[in-house]
Amino acid sequence: xxxxxxxxxxxxxxxxxxxxxxxxxxxxxxxxxxxxxxxxxxxxxxxxxxxxxxxxxxxxxxxxxxxxxxxxxxxxxxxxxxxxxxxxxxxxxxxxxxxxxxxxxxxxxxxxxxxxxxxxxxxxxxxxxxxxxxxxxxxxxxxxxxxxxxxxxxxxxxxxxxxxxxxxxxxxxxxxxxxxxxxxxxxxxxxxxxxxxxxxxxxxxxxxxxxxxxxxxxxxxxxxxxxxxxxxxxxxxxxxxxxxxxxxxxxxxxxxxxxxxxxxxxxxxxxxxxxxxxxxxxxxxxxxxxxxxxxxxxxxxxxxxxxxxxxxxxxxxxxxxxxxxxxxxxxxxxxxxxxxxxxxxxxxxxxxxxxxxxxxxxxxxxxxxxxxxxxxxxxxxxxxxxxxxxxxxxxxxxxxxxxxxx
Amino acid sequence: xxxxxxxxxxxxxxxxxxxxxxxxxxxxxxxxxxxxxxxxxxxxxxxxxxxxxxxxxxxxxxxxxxxxxxxxxxxxxxxxxxxxxxxxxxxxxxxxxxxxxxxxxxxxxxxxxxxxxxxxxxxxxxxxxxxxxxxxxxxxxxxxxxxxxxxxxxxxxxxxxxxxxxxxxxxxxxxxxxxxxxxxxxxxxxxxxxxxxxxxxxxxxxxxxxxxxxxxxxxxxxxxxxxxxxxxxxxxxxxxxxxxxxxxxxxxxxxxxxxxxxxxxxxxxxxxxxxxxxxxxxxxxxxxxxxxxxxxxxxxxxxxxxxxx
Numbered sequence: 001x002x003x004x005x006x007x008x009x010x011x012x013x014x015x016x017x018x019x020x021x022x023x024x025x026x027x028x029x030x031x032x033x034x035x036x037x038x039x040x041x042x043x044x045x046x047x048x049x050x051x052x053x054x055x056x057x058x059x060x061x062x063x064x065x066x067x068x069x070x071x072x073x074x075x076x077x078x079x080x081x082x083x084x085x086x087x088x089x090x091x092x093x094x095x096x097x098x099x100x101x102x103x104x105x106x107x108x109x110x111x112x113x114x115x116x117x118x119x120x121x122x123x124x125x126x127x128x129x130x131x132x133x134x135x136x137x138x139x140x141x142x143x144x145x146x147x148x149x150x151x152x153x154x155x156x157x158x159x160x161x162x163x164x165x166x167x168x169x170x171x172x173x174x175x176x177x178x179x180x181x182x183x184x185x186x187x188x189x190x191x192x193x194x195x196x197x198x199x200x201x202x203x204x205x206x207x208x209x210x211x212x213x214x215x216x217x218x219x220x221x222x223x224x225x226x227x228x229x230x231x232x233x234x235x236x237x238x239x240x241x242x243x244x245x246x247x248x249x250x251x252x253x254x255x256x257x258x259x260x261x262x263x264x265x266x267x268x269x270x271x272x273x274x275x276x277x278x279x280x281x282x283x284x285x286x287x288x289x290x291x292x293x294x295x296x297x298x299x300x301x302x303x304x305x306x307x308x309x310x311x312x313x314x315x316x317x318x319x320x321x322x323x324x325x326x327x328x329x330x331x332x333x334x335x336x337x338x339x340x341x342x343x344x345x346x347x348x349x350x351x352x353x354x355x356x357x358x359x360x361x362x363x364x365x366x367x368x369x370x371x372x373x374x375x376x377x378x379x380x381x382x383x384x385x386x387x388x389x390x391x392x393x394x395x396x397x398x399x400x401x402x403x404x405x406x
Numbered sequence: 407x408x409x410x411x412x413x414x415x416x417x418x419x420x421x422x423x424x425x426x427x428x429x430x431x432x433x434x435x436x437x438x439x440x441x442x443x444x445x446x447x448x449x450x451x452x453x454x455x456x457x458x459x460x461x462x463x464x465x466x467x468x469x470x471x472x473x474x475x476x477x478x479x480x481x482x483x484x485x486x487x488x489x490x491x492x493x494x495x496x497x498x499x500x501x502x503x504x505x506x507x508x509x510x511x512x513x514x515x516x517x518x519x520x521x522x523x524x525x526x527x528x529x530x531x532x533x534x535x536x537x538x539x540x541x542x543x544x545x546x547x548x549x550x551x552x553x554x555x556x557x558x559x560x561x562x563x564x565x566x567x568x569x570x571x572x573x574x575x576x577x578x579x580x581x582x583x584x585x586x587x588x589x590x591x592x593x594x595x596x597x598x599x600x601x602x603x604x605x606x607x608x609x610x611x612x613x614x615x616x617x618x619x620x621x622x623x624x625x626x627x628x629x630x631x632x633x634x635x636x637x638x639x640x641x642x643x644x645x646x647x648x649x650x651x652x653x654x655x656x657x658x659x660x661x662x663x664x665x666x667x668x669x670x671x672x673x674x675x676x677x678x679x680x681x682x683x684x685x686x687x688x689x690x691x692x693x694x695x696x697x698x699x700x701x702x703x704x705x706x707x708x709x710x711x712x713x714x715x
Contacts, residue, residue, distance in 0.1 A: 078518040134498050192695035193646070195445060195498055199639050200688040207681040207688075215679070342506050349499065383517040388510025395503035396485070399495035 016296060056357070060350045063397035064364070067390045074389060080382045088378055089371030107370065109239065109254035113326075115359075115366030116256075117142070117318040117335075119263040121344025122362050123270050124314035126353035128180075130274060131307035132287040137183060137198025138315040139341025140205030141176040145316025147209045148175035150323045150330035153230025154217065161233030168234055169262075169320050176316020177309040179205060184308025188301035194308070202341070206333070213332050225332035236324045257325030259317070266314060267355035273310075283307050315341065338369060339388075346391045349398045365391070416667055421559060422625065423670075424663025426451065426617035426634075428562040430641035431648070431655045432569055433613030437483075438650060439573065440606030441586040441707040445501025446486050447614045448638025449508035453482045454615025455622035456512035459526040459629035460519060468529075468623050472558075475619035476612045482508070483611020487604050494711040505638075513631055529627040558620040565613075569652040582606055586705035589712040599712050614638065636688065643691040650704060658694070665690050 072082035093111045098104040121138045128135035135141075149172040156164060183197035210225065217227035236259065240252040250256075274280035285293040286303040294300050318340055323330055335341065343365055350364070351357030368391075372384035430447045437444035457478035462471030482504060489500040513524075520526055539554040573579035584592040585602040593599050621637075622629040640662055647661075648654030669686045672678065 074514070078514065134502070136502065186692070186696050190696040192692075195502075196639050196643050196646075196695060197692055199636060200643075200691050203636055203688040204685050207685040211679050211681040214681075339506075339509070342502075342509075345499075345502060346506070381518040383514060385510040385513035385517065388506060389514055392503050392505075392507025392510065395506065396489055396495070396500060399499040399503060400489050400493035 056352055056354075060352065060357070060361070060398060063350065063394050066397045067393040070393050071386060071390050075382055075386070078381050080379050085375055085379050085382055085386070088375050089368065092374040093367035093371040105250050105254060109250070109256045110370045111363065111366045112260055113254065113256040113321075113366070114338075114369045115362040116260045116263045116321045117340045118343055118347050118362035118365050119267065119359055120314050120317045120321070121340050122347030122351060122358040123266055123355065124180075124311040125344045125348035126351065126355070126358055127270060127274070127283075127314065128307055128311040129348060129353050130287045131283045131303060132290065133184070133187070133194050133304065133307060133311075134345075135180065135198055135308065135311045135315075136195055136345070137180060137201045137312070137341070138344045139335060139339065140198070140202035141179045141312040141315035142318035142335060142340060143205050143209055144179045144319075145172035145176040146319030146323050146334070147212070147227075147330050148172055148316070149319040150227050150230055151217070153234035153323065154228060157231035157234075159231075159233070164231060164234045165236060165324065168230075168324055169317070172316040172319040172323075173313040174316070176319075177313040180312020180315070181305055181309040184305040187308075188304045209330075210332060213330065217330070226327075227330040229329045230323065234324055235328055236320070238325065255326040257321065259321035259325045262317065262320065264359065266317065267359055270314070271355045279303075279306065315344070343391060346395045349395055416664075416671070418554070419667040419670070420660060420663045421563075422555060422663075423666045424659045425555075425559045425562045425624075426621050426637055427641045427644055427659040427662055428566070428656060429558070429617030429620065430614045430638055431645045431659050432562075432565055432652065433610035433617070434642055434645045435569065435573075435610075435650060435652060435655060436582070436606045436613070437610035438606075438645065438708055439586045439705055440582050440603045441589060441705055441710065441712070442487070442490055442603055442607050443497035443501065443709045444486070444607065444610050444614075445498050445642065446482070446504035446638075447610070447641055448634055448636070449501075449504040449506075450479050450482050450611050450614035451618030451621065451634045451638050452508040452512060452632070454479045454618030455633060456516070456526070456618075456629045457615070458619035459529065459622040460515070462529055462623050463520075463527055471623055472616070472619050475615045479611040479613075479615020479618070480608050481611075482615070483608045486611070487607040490711070491600060491603050491607070494713070497709050509632060512629065516629070525630040526622075526628050529623065556620065556624045558616065558624050561616075562620075563656075566652050566656045573652065578605075583705070585712075586707055589707050589710075593712075603712075614641075617641070640687060640691055643695055646704075647694045661694075662687055662690065 068086070072086070075082040075085050092107055095107045096103060098106060121142065124138050124141070125135050149168040152168045152171040153164065156167065159167070179201060180198070183194050183201055186192050186197050187194045213225055213227055218225070219228050236257055238252060238255060238257040239260075240250045240254070242258070243250040272280075274284060282293070282298045283303050283306065285296065285298055286300050286307075290300050293303075318335075322334055327334070347358055347361040347365055351359070351361035368387045372387040375382055375386060376384040430451055433450070434444050434447050454475035458468075458471040458475035460471075461474035462468050465471065486500055486504055489495040489503075490497050516522060516524075516526055536556070537554050538557050538560070573583065581592065581597045581602050582605070584595070584597060585599050586606075589599045592602075617637075618634065621633060626633070641659070644658035644662055645655050647658040648656070665687045669683045672683050673680055
């Protein structure tokens with residue numbers, strides 16, 4: 001009889017609601033214990049933790065090794081010596097000495113500089129992935145973030161640096177978030193696949209920004225598609241400026257800047273968000289099982305839009321590194337050769353969508369990019385497109401291995 | 407100005423520009439109907455385009471180039487099939503990986519073979535696919551101006567009814583669809599899910615690479631880096647717009663081809679900035695996907711890896 005069942009359903013709902021409240025309360029209880037637990041685990045070097053980390057490392061390691069092997073075969077097929085090629089990679093991305101044997105920061109500096117946007121886009125893709133979404137639009141989002149940061153830096157040039165720099169950063173974040181929220185909304189409301197929508201948004205972003213740059217913000221008579229420089233106060237410090245008061249001679253030409261530290265901080269923020277806040281929990285819940293999450297009272301639609309918006313926000317931060325820390329203007333298509341957005345996918349997957357793994361994966365890919373430049377110049381037939389090939393192989397293998405473990 | 411844009415050559419252009427989309431989308435149809443999401447259409451098109459251009463350069467014969475392109479497409483599809491069907495990788499991730507791979511592989515090979523990573527060498531007129539006119543220009547001038555296309559265009563148009571027949575009226579098509587809707591039931595009935603899905607993906611590779619080959623040696627005469635410019639994704643959108651049905655897909659592709667044809671014509675005449683005109687196909691894709699996806703029903707087992715019990 002209907003009455004009877006209604007009562008049962010109501011009781012069930014009550015129970016679930018209370019359970020959720022209790023879980024939330026227990027979750028929030030954990031927060032003060034975090035430092036205590038972390039210290040304990042570091043001190044005791046818990047066998048379980050070490051084993052878990054190693055388990056997580058196996059899959060990416062297999063992917064990297066397979067990529068190296070297959071890449072080596074391709075290099076052989078092209079007619080170059082793979083050992084040479086890989087040596088070029090390693091020596092110029094992680095080496096501490098240059099060709100003449102003098103100590104140099106160059107290699108590590110550039111590697112970390114190239115890794116910075118990858119940390120951002122890796123976090124972006126990982127965050128969306130945690131919600132079950134694949135954000136291929138990081139490319140368009142980062143362009144929009146960069147352009148908006150430049151726009152703020154140009155338009156509000158009279159403001160002091162203390163105000164202008166945060167304004168530019170916030171502008172970049174909001175622009176990226178907006179650009180990603182659109183496909184997110186389309187997915188939530190209409191169910192249209194975010195992969196195709198984000199790719200289309202990429203093309204639209206490039207067209208839109210190209211138009212704006214060409215017609216409004218370009219230097220008169222300048223053939224290069226770039227905007228006028230941003231205000232001087234909008235520049236953020238490079239490592240040279242930070243380290244020289246300490247007596248360390250870090251060359252100014254290396255563009256490694258504060259954005260790298262911001263990237264590391266973003267990693268921490270993302271970790272806190274996903275595993276220590278209620279919204280992050282809801283994002284993950286929707287990713288793991290949307291119908292269960294919906295049943296538990298989480299609005300799947302809202303979480304999709306939220307996850308995409310945050311993902312876009314992170315991607316937009318790339319603009320901070322590029323515009324405020326490196327070129328000090330918006331240089332059109334700055335990501336086209338390297339594809340920071342697409343590499344971010346590889347970084348996120350290789351890093352097992354965890355911020356710690358993403359940092360390591362980003363450094364690896366930054367190293368590939370740096371080494372790739374030298375391979376392009378010094379190897380006979382191999383060009384830097386080998387990096388794309390290695391990336392594709394890595395993603396493929398990581399995707400496959402994940403399934404086997406299951 | 408209107409007659410500058412709207413005349414018979416517009417129809418010809420529409421068909422011409424829609425052809426790579428039709429080929430790729432039909433390919434996607436085979437794959438998706440069997441339950442495997444094929445995001446890698448873009449990469450397969452690029453592989454086909456590069457192979458066609460490169461092989462035609464070395465052999466001087468565009469038909470051998472086309473055959474080689476089909477072979478290349480099948481090989482790429484094999485990678486995707488292996489990763490998704492045997493290793494149960496996430497279909498979208500695997501597809502994306504292949505797309506990234508084929509941004510790099512053609513450039514790498516091009517650099518090794520032709521010393522130029524940007525483009526393959528330009529092919530002379532004789533080595534490009536020839537125009538074939540079906541209707542006699544004197545008796546049917548209007549039709550002749552439309553149907554003066556490369557053979558691949560006619561092939562694409564013929565493939566649509568062929569696909570319809572194959573998918574809906576043959577046992578092969580029935581098994582393909584069964585595997586995409588309910589692989590457990592199909593498996594119980596004795597259909598090899600593995601074989602049918604492989605068939606679907608490999609056929610999609612062949613067709614998509616044909617579309618790419620048309621781009622490089624049919625519409626143009628060389629291969630440039632990333633020359634597909636998102637067409638693979640537009641083809642996928644057309645497939646979804648067409649509700650995974652050959653005839654619907656044909657009309658969707660014609661619509662996108664029409665948008666591209668208009669965009670090209672508008673570039674010279676209308677006052678809109680170039681960049682906005684170029685955006686039209688992409689905006690259209692988004693609008694189309696948002697508007698019609700609600701009513702379309704994909705194959706039920708699409709994207710779900712099948713584990714034999």
